[in-house]
Amino acid sequence: MMQRVKINQLLGSKTAMDSVVVKGWVRTKRNAKDFSFMEVNDGSCLKNIQIIAGADLANYPEVERITTGSAISVTGPLVASPGKGQSWEVQAREVEIISLSPEDYPLQKKRHTDEFLRTIAHLRPRTNKFGAIFRIRSEVIQAIHMFYRDRGFYCLSAPVITGSDCEGAGDMFRVTSLDPAEVARQGRMNFNEDFFGTQANLTVSGQLSAEMFALSLGDVYTFGPTFRAENSNTSRHVAEFWMLEPEMAFCDLDGNMDHGEELVKALTRHVMEHCAEDLSLFTKFVDKSLGGMLDTLVEQPYERVTYDEGVEILQKSGRKFEFPVDNGMDLQSEHERFLAEEYFKKPLFLTNYPKDIKPFYMRQNDDGRTVAAVDLLVPRIGELIGGSQREERLDHLERRMDEMGLSKADYWWYLDSRRFGTVSHSGFGMGFERFLMLITGITNIRDVVPFPRTPGAINF
Amino acid sequence: MMQRVKINQLLGSKTAMDSVVVKGWVRTKRNAKDFSFMEVNDGSCLKNIQIIAGADLANYPEVERITTGSAISVTGPLVASPGKGQSWEVQAREVEIISLSPEDYPLQKKRHTDEFLRTIAHLRPRTNKFGAIFRIRSEVIQAIHMFYRDRGFYCLSAPVITGSDCEGAGDMFRVTSLDPAEVARQGRMNFNEDFFGTQANLTVSGQLSAEMFALSLGDVYTFGPTFRAENSNTSRHVAEFWMLEPEMAFCDLDGNMDHGEELVKALTRHVMEHCAEDLSLFTKFVDKSLGGMLDTLVEQPYERVTYDEGVEILQKSGRKFEFPVDNGMDLQSEHERFLAEEYFKKPLFLTNYPKDIKPFYMRQNDDGRTVAAVDLLVPRIGELIGGSQREERLDHLERRMDEMGLSKADYWWYLDSRRFGTVSHSGFGMGFERFLMLITGITNIRDVVPFPRTPGAINF
Numbered sequence: 001m002m003q004r005v006k007i008n009q010l011l012g013s014k015t016a017m018d019s020v021v022v023k024g025w026v027r028t029k030r031n032a033k034d035f036s037f038m039e040v041n042d043g044s045c046l047k048n049i050q051i052i053a054g055a056d057l058a059n060y061p062e063v064e065r066i067t068t069g070s071a072i073s074v075t076g077p078l079v080a081s082p083g084k085g086q087s088w089e090v091q092a093r094e095v096e097i098i099s100l101s102p103e104d105y106p107l108q109k110k111r112h113t114d115e116f117l118r119t120i121a122h123l124r125p126r127t128n129k130f131g132a133i134f135r136i137r138s139e140v141i142q143a144i145h146m147f148y149r150d151r152g153f154y155c156l157s158a159p160v161i162t163g164s165d166c167e168g169a170g171d172m173f174r175v176t177s178l179d180p181a182e183v184a185r186q187g188r189m190n191f192n193e194d195f196f197g198t199q200a201n202l203t204v205s206g207q208l209s210a211e212m213f214a215l216s217l218g219d220v221y222t223f224g225p226t227f228r229a230e231n232s233n234t235s236r237h238v239a240e241f242w243m244l245e246p247e248m249a250f251c252d253l254d255g256n257m258d259h260g261e262e263l264v265k266a267l268t269r270h271v272m273e274h275c276a277e278d279l280s281l282f283t284k285f286v287d288k289s290l291g292g293m294l295d296t297l298v299e300q301p302y303e304r305v306t307y308d309e310g311v312e313i314l315q316k317s318g319r320k321f322e323f324p325v326d327n328g329m330d331l332q333s334e335h336e337r338f339l340a341e342e343y344f345k346k347p348l349f350l351t352n353y354p355k356d357i358k359p360f361y362m363r364q365n366d367d368g369r370t371v372a373a374v375d376l377l378v379p380r381i382g383e384l385i386g387g388s389q390r391e392e393r394l395d396h397l398e399r400r401m402d403e404m405g406l407s408k409a410d411y412w413w414y415l416d417s418r419r420f421g422t423v424s425h426s427g428f429g430m431g432f433e434r435f436l437m438l439i440t441g442i443t444n445i446r447d448v449v450p451f452p453r454t455p456g457a458i459n460f
Numbered sequence: 461m462m463q464r465v466k467i468n469q470l471l472g473s474k475t476a477m478d479s480v481v482v483k484g485w486v487r488t489k490r491n492a493k494d495f496s497f498m499e500v501n502d503g504s505c506l507k508n509i510q511i512i513a514g515a516d517l518a519n520y521p522e523v524e525r526i527t528t529g530s531a532i533s534v535t536g537p538l539v540a541s542p543g544k545g546q547s548w549e550v551q552a553r554e555v556e557i558i559s560l561s562p563e564d565y566p567l568q569k570k571r572h573t574d575e576f577l578r579t580i581a582h583l584r585p586r587t588n589k590f591g592a593i594f595r596i597r598s599e600v601i602q603a604i605h606m607f608y609r610d611r612g613f614y615c616l617s618a619p620v621i622t623g624s625d626c627e628g629a630g631d632m633f634r635v636t637s638l639d640p641a642e643v644a645r646q647g648r649m650n651f652n653e654d655f656f657g658t659q660a661n662l663t664v665s666g667q668l669s670a671e672m673f674a675l676s677l678g679d680v681y682t683f684g685p686t687f688r689a690e691n692s693n694t695s696r697h698v699a700e701f702w703m704l705e706p707e708m709a710f711c712d713l714d715g716n717m718d719h720g721e722e723l724v725k726a727l728t729r730h731v732m733e734h735c736a737e738d739l740s741l742f743t744k745f746v747d748k749s750l751g752g753m754l755d756t757l758v759e760q761p762y763e764r765v766t767y768d769e770g771v772e773i774l775q776k777s778g779r780k781f782e783f784p785v786d787n788g789m790d791l792q793s794e795h796e797r798f799l800a801e802e803y804f805k806k807p808l809f810l811t812n813y814p815k816d817i818k819p820f821y822m823r824q825n826d827d828g829r830t831v832a833a834v835d836l837l838v839p840r841i842g843e844l845i846g847g848s849q850r851e852e853r854l855d856h857l858e859r860r861m862d863e864m865g866l867s868k869a870d871y872w873w874y875l876d877s878r879r880f881g882t883v884s885h886s887g888f889g890m891g892f893e894r895f896l897m898l899i900t901g902i903t904n905i906r907d908v909v910p911f912p913r914t915p916g917a918i919n920f
Contacts, residue, residue, distance in 0.1 A: 006612060006678065008612070023709075023710045023883070025881045042678050042709075043614075043677030043678040044612060044677070044678050069880050070881055071881040071883045073710075098882075098883050098884075099852075099881060099882045099883065101879075101880045101881050102879065105880050105881075120873075120876075121873075122672040122873040122874075122876060122877065123672075123676070123876065123877075123880065125673055125676035125677055126676045131676065131677065134614065134616070134673070134676075134677065135614055135677065137617075138614040138615040138616070141605070141615045141617075142605055142609050142615065145601070145602055145605045145606075149602050152466060152504060154594065154595055154598040155597075155598040155601045155602065156594070156598070156910055157597075157601075157685070157702055157909070157910060158910065159700060159910070159911045159913060159920075160620065160662075160685045160687075160700055161633075161662075161687070161699065161700050161913050161918065162918065163918045163919070173621075173636065173637055173655070174635070174636050174637070174638070174640065175633050175634070175635060175662065176633065176634050176640055177633055177634070177689040177691075178634070178640065179634070180634065180636055180638065180640060180649040181649045183640050183643055183644050183649065184644065184646070184647055184648045185647075186644070187644055187645075187647045188644045189640040189641045189644035195633070195689055195691070195699065195915060195916075196913070196915070196917065196918040197915075197916045197918075200918055202620075202621075202635065209910060209911060209920070212582040212583075212585070212920070213585055213594070213910065215586075216503050216583070216585035216586045216591065216594075217503030217504070217585055217591065217594065217595065218466065218502050218503040218504050224684065224685065225617070225620045225684065225685065227620075227621070229655055231637075231655070239621065239655065240619060240620055240621050242617055249483075249502075249503075250464060250483045250533075392559075413580075413581075413582040413920050414582075416580075416582060417582065419561075419562065420529050420561045420562070420565045420566075421485045421529045421530055421531040421559060421561050421565075421586075422531065422558075422559045423483070423531045423558050424558075449617070450617060450618065450619070450669060450673065451618075451619045451669055453619060453621050453656070455655060455656070455657075456655075456656060456657045457656065458621065458622065458623045458656040458657075458660055459623070459873070460619075460669070460672070
């Protein structure tokens with residue numbers, strides 16, 4: 001039995017071939033007088049391959065009835081195509097119909113809105129746009145691992161179920177092995193009966209785990225799902241998303257920024273090099289300015305300014321913001337975007353935020369007011385990366401935990417790392433889906449996640 | 461400021477160097493008459509680098525007081541070492557003490573049991589054994605992604621929070637944004653008030669998602685955390701583990717086995733080539749027979765036998781099993797291990813299990829009794845891989861769901877994939893941690909997971 005060849009390989013062929021087997025799904029079909037022309041896609045690339053099936057085929061009457069979305073297997077020679085926009089086509093010697101799609105196949109040849117396609121998220125990767133998104137998503141996952149392997153970082157799987165609350169934001173999902181309906185019926189919740197014997201949550205960050213490993217293995221990263229139970233229906237939030245979190249021993253805030261800039265540039269360059277065809281769809285149909293943005297991302301040095309400077313720029317901008325800017329406040333998306341999109345017109349690192357709006361683990365600056373935090377703000381998205389140099393001094397850390405009312409007993413192991421061989425270390429979290437939005441121009445995060453989870457939505 | 465060099469790079473150097481900076485943690489220290497000898501490790505490799513600090517150093521009195529576990533920075537020339545077992549050492553021109561570890565640092569130079577080290581899981585990657593385990597774990601993650609990228613598979617992030625129950629085993633964790641204590645107090649559970657508006661669970665498998673993508677993009681895989689709320693305290697079970705799940709369109713059971721065999725061989729070979737030093741620790745101290753096992757894994761063809769044949773072998777073996785063998789039963793670990801370890805003395809694929817002990821989605825064989833399931837059984841571990849050819853025929857699938865009492869309405873989207881362009885497809889799940897146990901000889905799964913989750917244990 002001949003092995004099938006994937007369409008991206010056929011289209012990239014240097015020579016004609018006597019006989020190939022193609023398997024895939026029919027995207028469009030046109031019946032001419034003595035021929036059927038079919039565009040077939042197998043998901044391996046954006047382009048389809050054209051199949052010419054002649055009336056001399058034994059099962060031609062069946063071939064004529066092939067519908068959009070049907071699965072077929074075609075055997076025949078790969079020959080130079082006389083048609084425009086394609087170099088190769090397959091002249092079918094044999095067409096096997098694997099399955100016929102009924103007429104109500106939802107993906108007919110016409111433009112579907114993103115909103116409609118979200119209702120059939122199980123089928124949308126069969127469209128040009130979502131096929132391209134998910135191939136790019138896959139390639140960025142690959143690029144992330146390659147980037148870190150090249151630099152001697154070790155990959156760590158941080159636990160998803162956790163008893164800690166790294167960010168202290170309080171919007172965590174709870175995990176239980178008990179049936180809540182049964183708990184309600186009994187009118188009592190006894191955590192001793194629950195799987196872990198105590199309250200358990202879905203993680204909001206792998207950072208604390210990564211810190212323990214950075215202080216053992218040097219440079220590490222964790223890349224996995226993280227969760228927020230925020231009941232917010234925005235185009236930039238989902239309840240479940242992937243986060244990349246590098247953590248580096250013997251690294252200060254400058255080293256952290258150097259690393260973040262190198263990472264974003266390397267990943268962007270990788271996508272430009274390896275996903276050129278899929279990317280062209282987004283520059284053509286999604287965001288005409290995308291090409292210029294990608295050039296800026298890889299070519300320009302990223303700006304580095306302090307929070308105080310950023311606030312001053314915003315206040316002097318003369319711009320009317322929905323939320324007025326005040327030194328001491330957490331910046332809103334509109335402020336972040338103004339700085340990146342309009343003022344600097346490129347990514348910028350904003351450093352040294354007021355300690356009162358940041359978590360307990362960030363290194364306290366000598367001014368007693370700010371911490372060695374850093375966010376990377378980028379056009380269209382706002383915050384892409386959030387990180388810090390970590391507080392490595394045990395006494396400072398304990399005092400801050402007391403101030404914030406955190407239980408030191410709960411974090412005994414974390415404090416241990418400052419007791420035994422503590423060193424300066426730094427790291428950050430990059431929202432993986434936000435990066436995908438940045439490089440594709442996609443404006444709704446639901447469209448870069450295979451099966452997004454949002455309030456009220458857990459389909460598929 | 462000079463950049464530090466990692467110890468694996470120094471030890472691999474071809475030449476002496478005038479001046480290097482090493483940063484790391486002191487593993488052992490010995491004070492001689494005019495010198496201090498320190499073994500320093502930075503996590504980049506198993507081996508330490510030796511530091512010679514002479515009494516002429518300005519801060520020598522401090523250097524003499526350096527304790528095990530302390531963090532230091534050393535500057536000086538890299539010179540050929542006269543000592544045995546090391547080619548290079550650093551003659552300190554400067555020793556900066558980054559932090560001194562107190563005398564109660566738990567990892568003193570002596571043998572610690574795995575059980576003890578589990579109680580300090582945040583520190584155990586600083587030991588030789590666990591450093592090696594987690595470097596190998598990282599390299600296998602890398603190898604998995606490289607393997608699939610080379611073969612044109614796309615990586616898919618399957619959702620962790622799900623409304624489906626892929627395996628139907630009923631041991632799922634529940635996810636809620638409500639406070640169970642509050643639910644108990646109110647004495648009612650209203651799912652409408654919960655985040656997703658319905659019951660939500662942690663996934664037991666990404667397979668159903670992967671199937672949707674295989675039927676769009678061709679060959680895909682998902683690699684992420686999966687969960688079981690089984691209250692079982694064995695050395696082979698944790699509540700949270702990583703699973704690798706490839707799913708291939710246009711692929712039958714034979715193709716599935718070919719792929720599984722190629723995968724296990726490639727990953728094993730990769731570890732033997734890229735982790736030779738770390739691996740040597742396990743062949744020396746954990747399992748003397750490990751080397752021979754690894755050779756078998758990469759060199760021997762894997763056996764392929766049916767479930768019926770396997771049962772017959774077990775019944776004729778004359779072996780007394782704790783659970784007597786009966787055709788129709790799910791095999792126990794003791795049976796799986798007997799077949800792999802003692803009978804075939806190598807991995808074997810067991811195929812065509814009785815349908816009654818397998819989930820709804822497996823392709824029904826013509827005999828009406830079995831399904832196109834396949835498990836890969838390996839020595840010491842038992843089941844490493846579990847998979848199947850999927851039931852692609854809508855009518856067969858619906859009938860089976862009815863028989864098993866599954867709601868077809870809940871799986872409308874899954875059934876859609878058999879309605880529109882259905883094709884044969886196959887895939888499997890490989891327990892990532894079980895693979896790590898296989899290649900390291902580690903016998904307790906808790907020791908290959910950074911921070912394991914088991915009944916009653918959610919520390920760190």
